[in-house]
Amino acid sequence: MSTCPNGHQSGTDDWCEVCGMRMAPPPPTTYAPPPPPPYSGGYASGYDPNAYQMPPEPPAQAEPCPNCGTPREGLSQFCEECRYNFVTHVGTVFVPPPPAAPQFPPYQRYESQRSRPSQMNRPAEPLAPESVTSGSGDFLLPPPVGQYEAPEAPPAQATWTAVITADRDYFTAMMARSGPDAQGLYFPSYSPELHLPLTGDQITIGRRRHSTGESPDIDLSRAPEDPGVSHQHALLGRQPDGTWVVVDQDSTNGTTLNGAEDPLDPYVPVPLKDGDRVHVGAWTTITILRG
Numbered sequence: 001m002s003t004c005p006n007g008h009q010s011g012t013d014d015w016c017e018v019c020g021m022r023m024a025p026p027p028p029t030t031y032a033p034p035p036p037p038p039y040s041g042g043y044a045s046g047y048d049p050n051a052y053q054m055p056p057e058p059p060a061q062a063e064p065c066p067n068c069g070t071p072r073e074g075l076s077q078f079c080e081e082c083r084y085n086f087v088t089h090v091g092t093v094f095v096p097p098p099p100a101a102p103q104f105p106p107y108q109r110y111e112s113q114r115s116r117p118s119q120m121n122r123p124a125e126p127l128a129p130e131s132v133t134s135g136s137g138d139f140l141l142p143p144p145v146g147q148y149e150a151p152e153a154p155p156a157q158a159t160w161t162a163v164i165t166a167d168r169d170y171f172t173a174m175m176a177r178s179g180p181d182a183q184g185l186y187f188p189s190y191s192p193e194l195h196l197p198l199t200g201d202q203i204t205i206g207r208r209r210h211s212t213g214e215s216p217d218i219d220l221s222r223a224p225e226d227p228g229v230s231h232q233h234a235l236l237g238r239q240p241d242g243t244w245v246v247v248d249q250d251s252t253n254g255t256t257l258n259g260a261e262d263p264l265d266p267y268v269p270v271p272l273k274d275g276d277r278v279h280v281g282a283w284t285t286i287t288i289l290r291g
Contacts, residue, residue, distance in 0.1 A: 067091050157242035158290050160198040164218060166191035167277075167285035170259070174228075174282060177261060185282055188224035198244060198288075203236040205229075205280060206249075220284055228253045228281035236278075236288075237269060244288060245269035246278050255280050 001009045004016035004023055014023055062071035067084040077087050084091050171187050196203070196218060204216035207229050220226045220233075230251040237245050247269050248255040254263030256279040257270065264270055272278075274290040 160244055161289045162196045162198055162203065162218065162236070163287040163289060164194040164196065164220075165285055165287070166224070166283045167279070168283070170279050170285050171283035173259065173261075174279075182282075185227070187283055191224055191283075198236065198238070201238050204232070205235060205286070206231045206233040218286065220281060226281035226284045229284065233280050234278070236272075239271075244272045246272055251280070253281065 001011060002013050002023055004010055004019060004021045006016065006019050006021055008016050008018035008021075010017040010023065012023070015021070016023060062073075063086065064071055065079040065082065065084050065086075066089075068079065068082045070079055070081040072086060073080055078085055082091065166188055168187055175182050175185065203218060205218045205220070206216040207221040207225070208215040208219050209231055214231075216232070220229045230249070230253070232249045233251040234246060234248050234255045237247060239245060246255065246257070246264070248264045248266050250266035256263050258277050259279070272288045274288070276288050278286040278288065280286070
């Protein structure tokens with residue numbers, strides 16, 4: 001008899017004869033193989049074959065150097081004593097580095113009596129009379145008078161200075177000449193005056209290129225940046241006599257001098273005098289002063 005999930009006794013194994021409930025399938029029968037028979041061989045009493053372990057291998061003998069017999073250190077390529085090469089089987093000739101040369105202080109030249117001509121077998125030279133020797137003993141004869149004149153030092157060249165300012169008068173005149181193209185420009189409320197000594201052969205005027213970092217000597221990209229100045233606007237050049245000239249570098253808005261309306265011709269040097277005013281950009285005036 002089988003028992004259905006509802007607890008009825010049924011004579012069938014698939015469906016319950018009382019309530020018609022499906023009967024659970026019987027659990028599968030598992031097969032376990034019988035254990036192997038005990039080994040009846042010739043093992044000695046108390047011997048366990050599974051507990052057997054292989055004996056440890058004897059340590060490998062270090063390879064001796066065929067040249068000097070020194071044992072090889074592990075798998076090193078060279079012998080520690082004679083530098084024999086275990087890989088190429090070639091003896092290595094070890095040449096120690098030469099000893100460092102001793103360092104001495106710089107040689108100083110001293111006056112040696114041995115380098116002078118021999119004084120032997122030469123007649124005695126007459127001494128100068130006491131009246132012609134100087135009191136200090138530095139001269140046997142007094143220096144000549146009136147026969148030597150010290151060379152005159154070249155006249156020192158005058159120093160020049162460039163004074164860079166924001167010029168309101170120049171800005172007003174420039175705005176009047178520019179017309180509607182200059183609308184939107186305003187004179188800066190604050191612009192400190194700069195003094196730059198003129199040294200070297202030339203002074204470049206312009207604005208710094210932010211892409212390359214190239215910066216002129218008079219950089220007008222500083223705040224407040226003058227938007228009317230080209231990157232390579234003009235330059236000041238020194239003349240052989242020490243005076244200076246101004247050269248426009250074919251700038252976009254041109255370069256004027258001393259309030260003039262007409263710009264300077266590009267690449268033509270124009271001499272400058274003390275107090276001349278060079279106008280560039282929208283409001284910048286560079287005054288050249290001597291001394």
